[in-house]
Amino acid sequence: MIHQDKEVKNIKNKPKTSCCCSHDEPVLREGDGHDHEGHDHEHNTDGSLFKLFMPSIISFVLLLIGIGFDHYFEQNWFTGVVRIAWYAIAYLPVGLPVLKEAYESIVKGDVFSEFFLMSIATVGAFVIGQYPEGVAVMLFYTIGETFQGMAVKRAKSSIKSLLDQRPDEVNILENNIAIKVKAKDVQIGAIIQLKAGEKLGLDGKLLSDSASFNTAALTGESKPDTKKKGDTVLAGMINGTTIAEVKVTTAYNDSKLSKILELVQNATTKKAPAELFIRKFAKIYTPIVVYLAIAICLLPMFFVDHYVFADWLYRALVFLVISCPCALVISIPLGYFGGIGAASKNGILFKGSNFLDSISKIQNVVVDKTGTMTEGVFKVQEVIIKSDFDKEEILKLINVLESRSTHPVATAIHNYVGQIDSSIDLKEIEEISGHGLKAAYNEKELLVGNFKLLDKYAISYDIDPSSIVYTTIAIAYDGKFAGYLTIADEIKEDAQETVSKLKSLGVKLTMLSGDKTNVVQFVADKLGISKAFGDLLPEDKVNKVNEIKAKNETVAFVGDGVNDAPVIALSTVGIAMGGLGSDAAIETADVVIQDDKPSKIAMAINIGKQTKKIVWQNITLAFVVKAFVLILGAGGLATMWEAVFADVGVALLAILNAVRIQKMRF
Numbered sequence: 001m002i003h004q005d006k007e008v009k010n011i012k013n014k015p016k017t018s019c020c021c022s023h024d025e026p027v028l029r030e031g032d033g034h035d036h037e038g039h040d041h042e043h044n045t046d047g048s049l050f051k052l053f054m055p056s057i058i059s060f061v062l063l064l065i066g067i068g069f070d071h072y073f074e075q076n077w078f079t080g081v082v083r084i085a086w087y088a089i090a091y092l093p094v095g096l097p098v099l100k101e102a103y104e105s106i107v108k109g110d111v112f113s114e115f116f117l118m119s120i121a122t123v124g125a126f127v128i129g130q131y132p133e134g135v136a137v138m139l140f141y142t143i144g145e146t147f148q149g150m151a152v153k154r155a156k157s158s159i160k161s162l163l164d165q166r167p168d169e170v171n172i173l174e175n176n177i178a179i180k181v182k183a184k185d186v187q188i189g190a191i192i193q194l195k196a197g198e199k200l201g202l203d204g205k206l207l208s209d210s211a212s213f214n215t216a217a218l219t220g221e222s223k224p225d226t227k228k229k230g231d232t233v234l235a236g237m238i239n240g241t242t243i244a245e246v247k248v249t250t251a252y253n254d255s256k257l258s259k260i261l262e263l264v265q266n267a268t269t270k271k272a273p274a275e276l277f278i279r280k281f282a283k284i285y286t287p288i289v290v291y292l293a294i295a296i297c298l299l300p301m302f303f304v305d306h307y308v309f310a311d312w313l314y315r316a317l318v319f320l321v322i323s324c325p326c327a328l329v330i331s332i333p334l335g336y337f338g339g340i341g342a343a344s345k346n347g348i349l350f351k352g353s354n355f356l357d358s359i360s361k362i363q364n365v366v367v368d369k370t371g372t373m374t375e376g377v378f379k380v381q382e383v384i385i386k387s388d389f390d391k392e393e394i395l396k397l398i399n400v401l402e403s404r405s406t407h408p409v410a411t412a413i414h415n416y417v418g419q420i421d422s423s424i425d426l427k428e429i430e431e432i433s434g435h436g437l438k439a440a441y442n443e444k445e446l447l448v449g450n451f452k453l454l455d456k457y458a459i460s461y462d463i464d465p466s467s468i469v470y471t472t473i474a475i476a477y478d479g480k481f482a483g484y485l486t487i488a489d490e491i492k493e494d495a496q497e498t499v500s501k502l503k504s505l506g507v508k509l510t511m512l513s514g515d516k517t518n519v520v521q522f523v524a525d526k527l528g529i530s531k532a533f534g535d536l537l538p539e540d541k542v543n544k545v546n547e548i549k550a551k552n553e554t555v556a557f558v559g560d561g562v563n564d565a566p567v568i569a570l571s572t573v574g575i576a577m578g579g580l581g582s583d584a585a586i587e588t589a590d591v592v593i594q595d596d597k598p599s600k601i602a603m604a605i606n607i608g609k610q611t612k613k614i615v616w617q618n619i620t621l622a623f624v625v626k627a628f629v630l631i632l633g634a635g636g637l638a639t640m641w642e643a644v645f646a647d648v649g650v651a652l653l654a655i656l657n658a659v660r661i662q663k664m665r666f
Helices: 002-009 038-042 046-071 080-107 114-127 131-164 256-267 273-302 309-323 326-345 353-359 391-402 408-417 451-456 495-504 517-527 538-549 562-570 583-588 599-634 640-663
Strands: 169-174 177-182 191-194 204-206 210-214 225-228 244-248 348-350 364-368 379-385 427-432 436-441 444-449 471-477 480-488 508-512 531-533 555-559 573-577 591-593
Touching: 046 080, 046 131, 080 114, 080 131, 114 131, 114 273, 114 309, 131 640, 273 309, 309 599, 309 640, 326 348, 326 353, 326 599, 326 640, 348 353, 348 599, 353 573, 353 599, 364 538, 379 391, 379 408, 391 408, 391 436, 391 444, 391 471, 391 480, 408 471, 408 480, 444 451, 451 471, 495 508, 495 517, 495 599, 508 517, 508 538, 517 531, 538 555, 538 562, 555 562, 555 599, 562 573, 562 583, 573 583, 591 599, 599 640
Parallel strands: 364 508, 364 555, 508 531, 555 573, 573 591
Antiparallel strands: 169 177, 169 191, 191 244, 204 244, 210 225, 348 591, 379 480, 427 436, 436 444, 444 471, 471 480
């Protein structure tokens, strides 16, 4: 990875990467075009892979020849200055980059870097005449670093692939002629012509009668998704077999995929407690082991009868090599990075590795009903309008008022009533959170929402809302109860599976909703959720979650609406449905489920648990092996070869364990 860093420095706007304790681990950045990590792409060919390992190969060959001359094919000329020069030349290809990094770290004020430890250990080996061991330690260290760089690249691949899902150019129709333009220059309202197999560059509404899309880039699901005229289609979706036309509804930088990329880009900047601890630990630990190495070398002078400086210096150098914190410093962030990658591959976005840690400890999952456990696609079942009102006029008024709302109920009403009457001019439109909508028409008050809205404005009604099983939209006009509409929603096909999986994980489930209590209870009973509460305002949901938190229990809230944003922010882990979800909910959430499948809630918890398990396996492995070999090294029982295993070997084992999460099935 040392050699990779040199390439990174030459790429505009790319951060430096290193596994050293003195640097941060890789962070994804969105650049121009598709070559977002150009140096990684170079390593995909056999030739560039050979080039990557070339310094190590040269050192390895020279080292083997030198050892052969020393022990198996002794040469009279291979002594003195010639022998030293031979091993020095073998050392330089792998040692120079490390020595340079050590110097640069010291100049920046970071003396006790991993580069510094390896430099003084290997140069010290040369000083006491242990030339082959000095070369070997630096050689295997460099090979280990190179493999670590490749492991980081592999762990990033599933996340980085998102950066290639948004095309730079699209075809827009002007006078029925397709013209290729930059996607970022396309204006809202433009018509995109999408050929078979092409990726959509911006969010929009489908103008064609129907089209089939591959949504794997957004949801992790390869199953085609058929969209009908008027349906929302998102950037990153791949068109199926027919030409489709899409009307752009969102600017390039505001598309769902752009927001996903921004979440991914920032995900690695929010560190888990284990990562933060290791960083602090390494800054304290590394100077301590340097001083201990000095003590191992010099203190025996005062206590040992036959003190030999070279012997004790060798022990100190072995101690230094063993003590390098590489296995911890790279494998722990890589474990979390792998968890974020595994989640994104399955359509789950964690906004930081700290949330992987948090979700692994979740004891309660509180779910919203509409759009979370149900489809959020409503259909009008019945329309009951009082005889003293003009039914057609009332429905037109409701249609115009609901057109100002993004709630799925509004879509159901629009689909039922039809085209909006543009001649109707509503005044003083106001959304009353948790209740509904209010407006004025011809100086008469119009109320459309739940029955709590009518209670709020002291409108009397002659029905019992609790007797109606379906979701009910109450209507009042000119201070009188005008009637109601009933709307039905379907339970998601994987909702039952979600409940079963969460229960198997030992998680307690609660359903909260602003919908009627009897509707909420009906859905909860069908799913097997024992605790369910309806008729809740946003502040009521907050109070319910606070009640759970008051028991010192962790809670994840899953929602999709604007009204869910406060309780999402309050919970230990906030989870938003990214498909139907409002921008406010997605922005506030810590975790975003891109395909709106509730079964991904259990998957997210499982990924968090597996990630934490792997991280602690790595911590235990590194500490146990290093502690054992450190004791042997200080006692003179371990050589540089054992030291190499304790450093590079353990690091590689930890890294292989960390990337294992990428192959797991959840």
